[in-house]
Amino acid sequence: xxxxxxxxxxxxxxxxxxxxxxxxxxxxxxxxxxxxxxxxxxxxxxxxxxxxxxxxxxxxxxxxxxxxxxxxxxxxxxxxxxxxxxxxxxxxxxxxxxxxxxxxxxxxxxxxxxxxxxxxxxxxxxxxxxxxxxxxxxxxxxxxxxxxxxxxxxxxxxxxxxxxxxxxxxxxxxxxxxxxxxxxxxxxxxxxxxxxxxxxxxxxxxxxxxxxxxxxxxxxxxxxxxxxxxxxxxxxxxxxxxxxxxxxxxxxxxxxxxx
Numbered sequence: 001x002x003x004x005x006x007x008x009x010x011x012x013x014x015x016x017x018x019x020x021x022x023x024x025x026x027x028x029x030x031x032x033x034x035x036x037x038x039x040x041x042x043x044x045x046x047x048x049x050x051x052x053x054x055x056x057x058x059x060x061x062x063x064x065x066x067x068x069x070x071x072x073x074x075x076x077x078x079x080x081x082x083x084x085x086x087x088x089x090x091x092x093x094x095x096x097x098x099x100x101x102x103x104x105x106x107x108x109x110x111x112x113x114x115x116x117x118x119x120x121x122x123x124x125x126x127x128x129x130x131x132x133x134x135x136x137x138x139x140x141x142x143x144x145x146x147x148x149x150x151x152x153x154x155x156x157x158x159x160x161x162x163x164x165x166x167x168x169x170x171x172x173x174x175x176x177x178x179x180x181x182x183x184x185x186x187x188x189x190x191x192x193x194x195x196x197x198x199x200x201x202x203x204x205x206x207x208x209x210x211x212x213x214x215x216x217x218x219x220x221x222x223x224x225x226x227x228x229x230x231x232x233x234x235x236x237x238x239x240x241x242x243x244x245x246x247x248x249x250x251x252x253x254x255x256x257x258x259x
Contacts, residue, residue: 003219004069005031007212008062008088009077009106010039010050016204016250022075022212028253029216029234034069036061039080052080055087062091071099073219075212076131078106085123092130100218103131104211107140117143128169133224135211137174153181153192160185172228174210180236184228191225195232202242202249209251210235 005026012018019035026033039052065071074095079085092101105124107117121143128134138150145163150156160173164185172184172193180197184190213234217227238251 003031003072003216004034005073005075005212005215005219006034006036006065006069006071007075007077008036008038008079008091009075009104009208010041010080011037012041012205013043014041014204014248015245016248017208018077018205021205021208021251022077024252025209025212025234025238026216029213029220031072031216031219034065034071036065038084039078050078050080052084055083058084058087062087066091066094071095073099073215074101075215076101076103076127077208077211079124082119082123085120085127089126089130092127096130100133100215101131102211102215102218103127103134104207105134105136105140105144106207107143125167128167131169132218133170133172133214135172135174135207135214137207141171141173153183157183157190161190170224174207180232182228182232184225193228193232195236198236198239200239200242200249202244203239203251204248205251206235206239209238 007019007022009022010018012020019037023033036058037053038058039050041048041050076088079088136144138156141159142150145159147159150159156173160171160183164171170186172182174182180195182193184193210231213231214227217230222230235251238253241253242249243252
């Protein structure tokens with residue numbers, strides 16, 4: 001029976017991140033990808049803008065999934081508004097413990113949206129007790145922890161330890177050090193995952209791919225630590241095999257892999 005994994009998140013019109021990358025990752029790792037779309041990223045004044053979907057439409061998408069599918073894993077990406085987070089919170093409460101849930105806390109706000117970002121971050125934290133893992137990068141951890149800039153692996157380690165003491169959540173923070181080092185923290189358990197650092201610029205979507213790969217590997221029955229290790233290798237290979245589409249260099253894996 002085919003495994004079914006759901007991504008709840010935004011559409012990247014440029015095709016390099018968001019649900020587009022999640023679906024490619026799910027397919028490469030032999031799970032059937034389903035989607036609940038929350039927002040769409042478009043170009044505005046030579047920058048990007050996020051257009052949120054109506055909350056009622058997101059609820060209808062989730063109800064459609066619940067009615068028709070037995071899920072094996074869920075990855076949550078960009079939710080965009082506090083109201084959308086509330087809808088996803090209700091979904092997670094209904095299904096907590098039924099399948100692994102991975103939260104990639106995408107924090108994509110312009111500087112002029114400081115108050116919106118603050119409210120959104122506080123609401124996102126309500127998801128923490130309901131998910132199996134969060135996967136922030138260093139910048140996202142800085143915002144979540146209300147910390148100073150995190151420039152070194154040592155700073156990333158210290159902030160992560162302090163953060164997990166304050167919040168009941170397992171976390172792996174990506175992007176530390178001169179080599180590719182990610183830091184995992186689960187209560188008193190800590191582990192660093194170190195691997196080669198790709199010099200290629202085809203890394204757009206790497207964070208999305210990492211969290212959706214963890215979701216897929218968990219759906220296949222691997223442990224959390226095994227899923228993180230496998231996903232780190234998968235993302236490295238995806239960057240190495242990346243493609244240039246338009247002006248962006250996107251992660252890509254041209255061959256399917258067994259889970």
